[in-house]
Amino acid sequence: MAARYDAIVVGSGPNGLAAAITLARAGRSVHVIEANETVGGGCRTEELTLPGFRHDVCAAIFPLAAGSPFLRRLPLQDHGLEWLFPEVELAHPLDGGRAAALRRSLPATAQGLGGDGPAYRRLFGPLGREWERLTPDILGPVLRLPMHPLLMARFGAHAVWPASLLARRLFAGDEARALFGGMAAHSMVALERPLTASFGLVLGAAGHAVGWPVAKGGSQSVTNAMVSYLRALGTSFECGRRVEALGDLPPARAVLLDVMPGALAQLAGARLGGRERRKLERYRMGPGVFKLDYALAGPIPWQAAACRQAGTVHIGGTLEEIAAAEREVAAGRHPKRPFVLAAQPTIIDATRAPAGRHTLWAYCHVPNGSTVDMSARIEAQIERFAPGFRDLILGRSARTTVDIEAGNANLAGGDIGGGAASGLQLLFRPRVSFAPYRTAIPGVYLCSAATPPGGGAHGMCGYHAARDALRRELR
Ligand SMILES: Cc1cc2nc3c(=O)[nH]c(=O)nc-3n(C[C@H](O)[C@H](O)[C@H](O)COP(=O)(O)OP(=O)(O)OC[C@H]3O[C@@H](n4cnc5c(N)ncnc54)[C@H](O)[C@@H]3O)c2cc1C
Missing domain, CATH: 3.90.660 (Polyamine Oxidase; Chain A, domain 2)
Incomplete structure (x- = not known):
């Protein structure tokens, strides 16, 4: 089937959005699908207590975003981030x-x-x-x-x-x-x-x-700025749709998944062999x-x-x-x-x-x-x-x-770091590999905090995964 998009990104956390931006800036057509009604994953702000009080649902403090080699070079200030x-x-x-x-x-x-x-x-x-x-x-x-x-x-x-x-x-x-x-x-x-x-x-x-x-106004402002930039680059969004299987996605040359390794195993179904599936399922949450x-x-x-x-x-x-x-x-x-x-x-x-x-x-x-x-x-x-x-x-x-x-399904068991940061898994995630963002399924990449460099709202996992996809599938 002819590809409708160059790339589909599943999940709109900072890594999903960073992946989408990397691809869109390279001139590729990108479509983002998010399970929640609102985009942002770990960067959202809501009135959790009383009217007029706006709270960061997840990330609140941004040394890694302000210091991210990728995010700090984007024109996010022009899109409202302060x-x-x-x-x-x-x-x-x-x-x-x-x-x-x-x-x-x-x-x-x-x-x-x-x-x-x-x-x-x-x-x-x-x-x-x-x-x-x-x-x-x-x-x-x-x-x-x-x-x-x-x-x-x-x-x-x-x-x-x-x-x-x-x-x-x-x-x-x-x-x-x-x-x-x-x-x-x-x-x-x-x-x-x-x-x-x-x-x-x-x-x-x-x-x-x-x-x-x-972020002035809350972590939602980080998300809003990334989304505004993406819209300017022509990226489309679909919220309120939980992807249950890779086969349900519109045809695309590459798929980047802002999900945990266990979720990848479920989404892939029979497209993954038993050995690959077991490797993903061995991934430890913290x-x-x-x-x-x-x-x-x-x-x-x-x-x-x-x-x-x-x-x-x-x-x-x-x-x-x-x-x-x-x-x-x-x-x-x-x-x-x-x-x-x-x-x-x-x-x-x-x-x-x-x-x-x-x-x-x-x-x-x-x-x-x-x-x-x-x-x-x-x-x-x-x-x-x-x-x-x-x-x-x-x-x-x-x-x-x-x-x-x-x-947010990525926060399995309440782990906010995208998987345990202990032992080898801090350095090599989701497994020891020269190509940690690639999966056993051609054209399918993992871009969440379960890949290097791990947790935090820095977008670097998404950036590196997208670069790999650009090198292989989307040249
Ligand atoms: C309470 C808390 C406090 C934190 N504090 C900080 C902090 O102060 N500073 C900091 O830098 N980091 C902080 N973090 C960590 C930071 O939020 C995460 O590391 C970061 O959001 C990871 O980004 P991500 O894109 O990999 O995943 P996420 O931000 O978790 O986004 C994943 C997205 O994918 C969507 N998704 C998952 N499965 C599917 C599916 N099947 N179909 C469609 N969509 C799907 C989810 O709904 C979600 O929107 C905190 C996290 C939490 C929870």
């Missing part, structure tokens, strides 16, 4: 009213870390300065020649370490150790495991190189998250001043406490004192709440598939560093891993 930068990128409160603060300025950050300042500068100075050259290598497939081998070797020498060990080796004080540990805990892997330091390095370097911005969104009567009364100016706040106390919480999750248990990742976009974005009101976005890690309500434990952690927080709550939306998956 990054807003807080005074403090990330604050990490500790008992006694203390806090570590990551600021865009490396010297200012190092100064706040006292005796650990020089070690912090030695670690993050080169990475922040070299971000532009480093990211095309670290935000792409591993099995290829790096563009900057020396830089990669320097990054790799620290990145392979378990985060808790590296933090203890480099830093003596609670502040620097906790700051690094909190960033590394985005891995959702126990901090004693090798390679967890890589998350702390990438997120910290991004903080100094590009910042940890929010822990899930329990998510809370709040409508608040006022700004959060953090004890530490840095937290009051921070877009992101990591709540969990010392490195040892965070490591213990993440160990519990890795062992399939629910920590009594969870590590909470929180964002307070309304301190810089007045468009998201009625005048004088605020929102808080927060989640903690839980075992995959958990149905436990972690609200009380999360609130106790926030209250610990911001007494009086509970009195401000006007409305609350809580979602277990089951609710999260119900809103």
